[in-house]
Amino acid sequence: MADPIISAAGLNKAYGTVRALQDVDLEVPAGRIGLVGANGAGKSTLIKILLGMLAPTSGDTEVYGTSAQSHPLAVRSRVGYMPEGDCFPPDQTAADFVSYSAELGGLPASESRQRASEVLTLVGLAEERFRNLGEFSTGMKQRAKLAQAIVHSPDLVLLDEPASGLDPDGREDMLNLINRLGEFGMSVVFSSHVLGDIERTCDWVVMLNEGRLLRNEPLETIQASTAVEVVLLDDPGPAVASLESRGARVSVRDRTLDVELDEGDAFVLIRDVLAETGVGLRSLGAKQTTLEDVYLAEEEYSG
Amino acid sequence: MTSDGAIFDLNYRQYEGERSGRPRIRWAIVRDGVRKVLGLRRKARRKIIPWGLIILAVVPAIAIVGFQVFTQGLGADELLEDLIPGHSDYFQLTFQLTFLFIALSAPELLIPDRVSNVLTVYASRPLTVADYLIARVGALLLVVLAFTLLPQVVIYLGGAILSGDFVGHLTGNLDLLWKIPTSAFALFGTQAGIAFMISTFARRRGAAAGIYIGFSIMSAVVATGLAETVNRWFAVLDLQAHAIVLIGKIFGDPEFTGGNTLTDNGISPWISLIAVLAIAGLAGALLYRRYRRIM
Numbered sequence: 001m002a003d004p005i006i007s008a009a010g011l012n013k014a015y016g017t018v019r020a021l022q023d024v025d026l027e028v029p030a031g032r033i034g035l036v037g038a039n040g041a042g043k044s045t046l047i048k049i050l051l052g053m054l055a056p057t058s059g060d061t062e063v064y065g066t067s068a069q070s071h072p073l074a075v076r077s078r079v080g081y082m083p084e085g086d087c088f089p090p091d092q093t094a095a096d097f098v099s100y101s102a103e104l105g106g107l108p109a110s111e112s113r114q115r116a117s118e119v120l121t122l123v124g125l126a127e128e129r130f131r132n133l134g135e136f137s138t139g140m141k142q143r144a145k146l147a148q149a150i151v152h153s154p155d156l157v158l159l160d161e162p163a164s165g166l167d168p169d170g171r172e173d174m175l176n177l178i179n180r181l182g183e184f185g186m187s188v189v190f191s192s193h194v195l196g197d198i199e200r201t202c203d204w205v206v207m208l209n210e211g212r213l214l215r216n217e218p219l220e221t222i223q224a225s226t227a228v229e230v231v232l233l234d235d236p237g238p239a240v241a242s243l244e245s246r247g248a249r250v251s252v253r254d255r256t257l258d259v260e261l262d263e264g265d266a267f268v269l270i271r272d273v274l275a276e277t278g279v280g281l282r283s284l285g286a287k288q289t290t291l292e293d294v295y296l297a298e299e300e301y302s303g
Numbered sequence: 304m305t306s307d308g309a310i311f312d313l314n315y316r317q318y319e320g321e322r323s324g325r326p327r328i329r330w331a332i333v334r335d336g337v338r339k340v341l342g343l344r345r346k347a348r349r350k351i352i353p354w355g356l357i358i359l360a361v362v363p364a365i366a367i368v369g370f371q372v373f374t375q376g377l378g379a380d381e382l383l384e385d386l387i388p389g390h391s392d393y394f395q396l397t398f399q400l401t402f403l404f405i406a407l408s409a410p411e412l413l414i415p416d417r418v419s420n421v422l423t424v425y426a427s428r429p430l431t432v433a434d435y436l437i438a439r440v441g442a443l444l445l446v447v448l449a450f451t452l453l454p455q456v457v458i459y460l461g462g463a464i465l466s467g468d469f470v471g472h473l474t475g476n477l478d479l480l481w482k483i484p485t486s487a488f489a490l491f492g493t494q495a496g497i498a499f500m501i502s503t504f505a506r507r508r509g510a511a512a513g514i515y516i517g518f519s520i521m522s523a524v525v526a527t528g529l530a531e532t533v534n535r536w537f538a539v540l541d542l543q544a545h546a547i548v549l550i551g552k553i554f555g556d557p558e559f560t561g562g563n564t565l566t567d568n569g570i571s572p573w574i575s576l577i578a579v580l581a582i583a584g585l586a587g588a589l590l591y592r593r594y595r596r597i598m
Contacts, residue, residue, distance in 0.1 A: 073429040081427035087420045103331035104428040106322035122315045153318035
C-alpha cells in the first residue's frame with residue numbers, strides 16, 4: 001500500500017457500557033473509501049474520532065501522518081466534514097453560509113465568496129444560492145452540506161451518510177458528485193449502510209459491525225470470487241453429491257449451486273457432472289460477489 | 304484555426320493560496336456575530352429590534368447637541384448646563400436600552416448555532432472551543448461598545464464644536480477617553496455575563512431574553528427586600544446595581560448612584576468591581592465547560 005492517509009491502532013471507544021469501537025486497527029490509502037456498516041456499527045464515531053471531535057477511550061488515529069488526538073487542528077485544516085444531520089442556520093443564504101464555512105477553513109474572505117459561488121454551482125445550487133437555507137428541501141440541504149465540506153479545498157472529505165433521505169434522482173446526483181470529488185484530487189471517506197452506493201463509488205472498503213473491523217481492503221479484492229454459480233432445472237441432489245465426491249465445495253440455495261474448486265477448472269467439472277447425472281442446466285457463470293454477500297457472511301461469521 | 308483545444312471545468316479548482324491562521328478565523332466569527340446581532344444579511348424583520356434600539360440610544364444624543372446649538376447665545380448657559388445631560392447622565396439614559404440590547408443579542412449569538420447544530424461545522428474546522436467563544440463574546444462586546452459609545456461620541460464632539468475651541472475642549476476632557484469605554488466595559492461585564500450564561504442552556508432566543516430580564520428584575524427585588532429585612536450584605540445580589548455603582552465611581556458622579564441598593568446599604572464600589580469580575584469569570588468558565596462537552 002502507498003502511504004496510508006488514515007491509520008488507527010488499537011482504537012476503542014465506549015459510551016458508558018456500550019462499546020462503539022473495539023480494537024480497530026486499520027490503514028487506508030488515498031482514494032474513495034467506503035465506510036460500511038449497519039446503523040450503530042461505529043461509522044459516525046470513527047469519523048468523529050478522525051476529526052478529533054471525539055476522544056477515543058484508548059488507541060490513536062492518524063490522518064496524513066498527524067495524530068488526530070494530539071493535533072486535531074492540524075488534521076482539520078486538511079479535512080472537510082459533511083455531518084449526517086442538519087448543520088445550517090435557517091436564516092442565512094446558502095452563499096453566505098458556504099462562504100463563511102470557507103473562511104472558517106482558513107480561506108481569505110475575498111476568495112471565500114468566489115469559491116462559495118463555484119462550489120454551489122458544482123453541487124447544483126447555483127440558482128438557489130441566494131435563498132435561505134431554512135427554505136431548502138432535503139436534497140438541497142444535502143448538496144449544501146457537501147458544498148460546505150469541500151469549499152475550503154480539503155485533501156480529504158469525510159461524508160457521513162451523504163445520500164440519506166434522498167429520492168432516487170437525488171441519490172444518483174449525490175453519488176455522481178462523490179465520484180467527481182476524486183477527479184479534483186480529494187480523497188473521500190463515504191459512510192453508508194447502503195452497500196450498493198459504496199460499490200458504485202468506492203475503490204476501498206472498511207467494513208464495521210458492532211464496533212469491530214470486519215474487512216479493510218480494496219473493493220475488487222472483496223468482490224473477487226473463484227466460485228461458479230450454477231442454476232439447475234431439476235433436483236440438484238445427484239449433481240451436488242457427484243461434485244462433492246470429486247473434491248468441490250458446494251453451497252446450495254434451492255436449485256442454485258455455488259461451486260468452488262481448489263485445483264482444476266470448475267467449469268469443466270460441472271460440465272462433466274451434469275453430463276453424467278443428466279441434470280438440466282438453466283445457467284452457468286462466474287459468481288458475482290456483492291458487498292452485501294460479504295457483509296452478511298461476515299456478520300454471520302462474527303455473530 | 305487553432306491546433307489544440309482544451310476544456311476547462313470551471314466548477315471547481317483546488318485552492319493553493321495561503322491559509323489564514325486562527326486569529327483570522329476568530330475575526331471571521333466576530334464579523335459573523337456582528338451581522339447576526341444587527342440582523343445584517345438577514346430579512347428586514349430581523350433588523351427592526353437592534354436598529355430600533357440603536358436609534359433610540361443615539362437620537363437623544365443628537366437632540367441634546369441640537370438643543371445646545373439652538374440655545375447657544377441665549378445667555379442661559381449656566382441654567383442649561385444643569386438641564387443638559389452630561390456623559391454619566393447619558394449612561395443612565397442608555398442603561399436600560401443596553402440592558403435590553405444585550406438581553407436580545409446574547410441569545411442570538413449562541414442559541415441558533417447550538418439548536419441548528421451549526422456547532423458541528425465549527426467543530427470540524429481548525430479552531431478551538433475557546434476560539435469560538437472568545438469570538439462570539441467579542442462580537443457582542445464590539446456591538447455593545449459601539450452602542451454605548453456612539454451617543455457619547457456625538458455628545459463629546461458636539462460639545463467640542465459648540466465650545467468654540469474644538470481642540471481645547473477635546474484636550475480638556477481627555478479623561479473621557481478612558482472613562483467612557485471603561486464604563487461600557489463595566490456594563491458589558493455584568494449584563495453580558497449573565498445573559499450568556501442563560502443562553503448557554505436555553506433553547507429559544509425569546510425564552511432566554513425573558514429569563515434574563517426576569518432574573519435581573521427579581522435579583523433587584525430580592526436583594527432590596529433581604530437587605531432591608533435580613534442583612535445589608537444581601538444588597539450584593541442586585542446584579543444590575545454593580546454596573547451602576549462602577550459607572551458612578553468612574554465618573555465621580557454621586558448623583559448617578561442615588562437610590563442604588565448597594566450605595567444605600569453602604570457596600571463599597573470595590574465589592575462591585577469584584578462582583579463584576581466574578582460574574583464575568585463565572586460566565587466564562589461555565590460557557591467553556593458547557594461548550595467543551597457539546598462541540
